[in-house]
Amino acid sequence: MSTLPGITLAAWRAQGLSFSFQGHAMRYWVAGDEHAEPLLLIHGFPTASWDWHYLWAPLAARYRVIACDMLGFGDSAKPHGHAYSLLEQADLQQALLAHLHTKGPVHVLAHDYGDSVAQELLARHHERRFKLASCVFLNGGLFPETHRPVLVQKLLLSPIGPLIGRLFSRKKLAASFAKVFGPQTQPSSGELDGFWSLVAENNGPGVMHRLIRYMPERRVQRERWVAAMQKGGVPLRVIDGAADPISGAHMVARYRELIADADTVLLAGIGHYPQVEAAEQVLQHYLAFRQALTPA
Template sequence: MDYVLFIFILIIGIIIKKLCTKAINPYQFTKVRLWAEEGNYFNFCGHPVFYYDSIVRDRSAMSKPALLLLHGYPTSSIDWIYMRDELEKRFHIIAPDYIGYGLSAKPILFSYTILSQVNMLEKLMRSLKLNQFHIMAHDVGVSMAQEILARQIDDRKYIIQSVVFLNGGLFPESHRPFFIMKMLKKDILGAIIQNIAPLSVFASGINRVFGPSTKRSKLELDEMTHLLFYNAPYNLIQRLQCYLNERVKHRDRWVNAMNKVQLFKENPISIRLINGPIDPISGKHMAHRYRQLILNPDTCLLDAHIGHYPNLEDPANTLKYFFDFHNSL
């Protein structure tokens, strides 16, 4: 009976939302359209994955060290657009949309786990013949970077040269997800909320993690939500939110890896955290926990008004701390 009621509510919600919402089309936005035109696709398990490769704009990219840029939830690789020009001067940058995000495929049957996404990232980098690379990761991307570091210990098939973490749930005990995020990861409830709530609800949720003076405009929020829900199955948000459970499950393995890789006798991996302190989810309190748990803790706090998205809210100072770190390697 509960299942029948769920299906009924879901169908009614989908109908109402479709009647009240304009067609989801991220390509209507100039910034997204230009980003897409400069991107490419590769195949992972039959699913097209979008990625930006700076070789499109920089013919000398292959002579530079590679940098893998890992975006956050629930946005996409376009988050790096304000840092792209400066990064391309020194690096060959690769910025993918994970499966279920942005312009990549959003299959209904895919296993949206951190482990599956890292499998995809490994295949992408192999396809590009990039066997050594640096990483900069944000939000859910920090969990993927942690899993990559753990694989460096398990079986080092490629070399990670350094990692810079931006705001993200590195330690689940210090991560403070909003109540709505906890609700969205529940099987039935998450799907109902996705299909009944208007886009403005999700836009408002995204804007809550920005600093008080760095909130996004309606246009920017429209770009984000259209990229999120473009070609999305009815239960996408619930499936994506399950990374919160993985952070708890793999916590010790991932945290231990952050310390062990710094002690490698050959090619030790240097790590830095750049943090927007006013972020209510993973702000200054996450940086404090980082200093408690990580060997040789290298942390940089941005200005007090910067929130969860350093790459969007303060790209200039994020780049400064990023380049200072690389200059010291």
């Protein structure tokens, strides 16, 4: 596991702030110099912004870091009966930035489900509805054709999805994570406790079958999102755990086929959660990417 100190979940929760998005109570975090360049961190499914806890302080030393638990995730509201959407989650990110009076173009670092939200923000940038300075993607389903969902995700999408969600447990989360983390970088029992606490908060398993609709939504948006990545003008990098069965080396191979001058970094032996499994490497490659953007 990471040699960076990280932040305990209790300490993380204590630093959280609240704002309202379309009548829903959202939790968010902000750190670093308010005059520094804004860096928006966007978490994945089924976890929350605590995923970034190893990187939070090192990034806050350089940038104005901003993150929220998205609608249906972590310590934010998880309305039952809600039609969750990646487009709405992009609206949420823009609402959070507006709430914080964030000025100027925003840098984004995203993971998993958050990659899709970042792709939407990239498309909005080209449509002149958002100002994106750069974007780095960690393991995620950038292309529906390379996404290999785990069994529980397939079951959540099926007619028995509501039942599967209600039966989801720490034990099932641990079994899923054991398959998608790298063989030498498995989560500790304490980390699994933290991840499960965030999933379980506000009866989260009861909305998982609704959140999982992001998988077909990705297919609907594919052409628009891939076109946005191909357009150029916004620096992009992929930092990817190669051993991830969901979005590992095979996804990066597809990225290199589709994106001209593809900037990709493969982390050998690392699985689906590189920011947890190999935080130092992610930090190194992220800072090198940002350094290259700075004029000499």
